[in-house]
Amino acid sequence: MIEIKNLTKRFGSHQALDSLSFNVPAGQVMCLLGANGAGKSTTLNLLLNFIEPDSGEMTIDGDSVVISPEKTKQKLVYLPEQVNLYEEFNALENLVYLAKLSGHVTSNAEIEQALTDTGLQKSAWLQPLSSYSKGMRQKVGIAFALLRGAKVLLLDEPTSGLDPSATLEFIRIIEKLAQRGAAILMVTHDLYCAHCLAHQIGIMKQGQLKALLNNNNLSLEALEKEYHQHISDNNELTKTTISDTTSNTTPSSKPATQNA
Numbered sequence: 001m002i003e004i005k006n007l008t009k010r011f012g013s014h015q016a017l018d019s020l021s022f023n024v025p026a027g028q029v030m031c032l033l034g035a036n037g038a039g040k041s042t043t044l045n046l047l048l049n050f051i052e053p054d055s056g057e058m059t060i061d062g063d064s065v066v067i068s069p070e071k072t073k074q075k076l077v078y079l080p081e082q083v084n085l086y087e088e089f090n091a092l093e094n095l096v097y098l099a100k101l102s103g104h105v106t107s108n109a110e111i112e113q114a115l116t117d118t119g120l121q122k123s124a125w126l127q128p129l130s131s132y133s134k135g136m137r138q139k140v141g142i143a144f145a146l147l148r149g150a151k152v153l154l155l156d157e158p159t160s161g162l163d164p165s166a167t168l169e170f171i172r173i174i175e176k177l178a179q180r181g182a183a184i185l186m187v188t189h190d191l192y193c194a195h196c197l198a199h200q201i202g203i204m205k206q207g208q209l210k211a212l213l214n215n216n217n218l219s220l221e222a223l224e225k226e227y228h229q230h231i232s233d234n235n236e237l238t239k240t241t242i243s244d245t246t247s248n249t250t251p252s253s254k255p256a257t258q259n260a
């Protein structure tokens, strides 16, 4: 569903992305980890067509992000770290308005169902967004993805600032979206969340994918070890793919949340 091949991006003399390649199939979650400046947000910005690559290919559901950006934008929903919605509108009003803006015809019943699916308490639906917590705002953003039937969800540090129970709720909602067939790419510093959610975990450093881990029988401790090994300064930057016995891009299963 999301396919990235040899993606390269420079800002002046700085190589922000260096021949990055990975795939996120429908129904799967991929988490991108890496220290500050590794190139994670640049990857999202390229997929969103906010910036143009120097070289390489990106496709979403078979359409090129560079050649057909209008088509690819129709297929994805992006949730930035701070979900910006209309503060004076309530959740229902926001969703009616966002649906109209995106040219999506929707009924009140569909909007209510989407909000119910995210677990946003009904008592909050008519409250202005200015009174919402980060977790509640995210639920409205995810409800929009459900309404749009988004094939791809791009998430930038969605759990930063969430308390543990809000993080768990978020993990469960994202699992549901993946089960409905969405391909989800999540940039995060939250190893626990990545371990709970992801089918694949990419570790980036200096614009390169240094490890692509198949999160099948990978313990949190092993993930932490891999992460620190790959981002440490004196690491030799060899490339790892922990998926020797299976395909490295389409792992078949991942740990259940409750076992993580």
Ligand SMILES: Nc1ncnc2c1ncn2[C@@H]1O[C@H](COP(=O)(O)OP(=O)(O)OP(=O)(O)O)[C@@H](O)[C@H]1O
Pocket (backbone or CB within 6 Å): 011, 014, 016, 034, 035, 036, 037, 038, 039, 040, 041, 042, 043
């Ligand atoms: N518009 C820009 N102009 C110049 N340099 C940029 C621009 N955007 C990103 N960079 C640089 O590219 C590199 C990668 O940045 P990016 O934001 O992708 O990192 P990141 O992995 O998302 O980091 P963080 O975890 O801090 O969000 C950094 O060195 C950053 O300074």
